Amino acid sequence: NAGVTQTPKFRVLKTGQSMTLLCAQDMNHEYMYWYRQDPGMGLRLIHYSVGEGTTAKGEVPDGYNVSRLKKQNFLLGLESAAPSQTSVYFCASSRMAGGPFEQFFGPGTRLTVL
Amino acid sequence: KQEVTQIPAALSVPEGENLVLNCSFTDSAIYNLQWFRQDPGKGLTSLLLIQSSQREQTSGRLNASLDKSSGRSTLYIAASQPGDSATYLCAVRRARDDKIIFGKGTRLHILP
Numbered sequence: 001n002a003g004v005t006q007t008p009k010f011r012v013l014k015t016g017q018s019m020t021l022l023c024a025q026d027m028n029h030e031y032m033y034w035y036r037q038d039p040g041m042g043l044r045l046i047h048y049s050v051g052e053g054t055t056a057k058g059e060v061p062d063g064y065n066v067s068r069l070k071k072q073n074f075l076l077g078l079e080s081a082a083p084s085q086t087s088v089y090f091c092a093s094s095r096m097a098g099g100p101f102e103q104f105f106g107p108g109t110r111l112t113v114l
Numbered sequence: 115k116q117e118v119t120q121i122p123a124a125l126s127v128p129e130g131e132n133l134v135l136n137c138s139f140t141d142s143a144i145y146n147l148q149w150f151r152q153d154p155g156k157g158l159t160s161l162l163l164i165q166s167s168q169r170e171q172t173s174g175r176l177n178a179s180l181d182k183s184s185g186r187s188t189l190y191i192a193a194s195q196p197g198d199s200a201t202y203l204c205a206v207r208r209a210r211d212d213k214i215i216f217g218k219g220t221r222l223h224i225l226p
Contacts, residue, residue: 035216043216090157101207103214105157105158105160108157
């Protein structure tokens with residue numbers, strides 16, 4: 001099993017450009033999450049999904065959109081990138097309620113917006 | 115609002131010592147608490163998961179305890195090694211909305 005994978009690993013954007021980050025998991029998990037990690041701020045939840053076709057806002061959703069068209073994939077989109085979105089982005093997944101809630105994380109995407 | 119606090123923010127100890135990392139949370143209505151390890155430039159690796167009904171979990175040299183009523187968890191590392199150097203994060207899964215809240219972590223440096 002590959003676990004949770006993220007593409008790309010690194011990306012540099014100019015202000016105003018758009019991009020999509022892809023997260024994929026092969027553990028048949030219902031829940032998927034997108035976090036950003038910034039120095040001194042810790043991990044903050046951007047958006048999450050409790051199942052295929054569902055999405056919900058987290059702590060810092062502004063400037064991001066997400067889609068969960070397939071159970072194994074969770075996409076994070078930036079429509080018009082801003083320097084404030086320079087960060088490391090992590091995707092995670094976990095089983096649904098009723099079983100162990102252990103979260104599994106991807107390796108991260110380091111995004112720089114110039 | 116659920117807050118998760120980890121003290122200290124950084125810790126340096128000589129190799130071989132036993133040490134304790136602390137995590138406190140304000141809302142005791144949680145499903146579980148999870149301890150992670152993060153190496154520089156890497157993702158998070160799950161170390162231990164404690165369900166709300168449990169008091170502790172052990173894995174090798176690691177032991178995590180949970181006192182839900184007082185809103186505290188500790189991660190005990192026995193016989194520390196330089197390879198234990200990393201940032202350790204705790205996270206609680208909030209019962210009322212199933213969201214996971216992270217602490218800011220403790221940066222641990224084991225001195226050879």
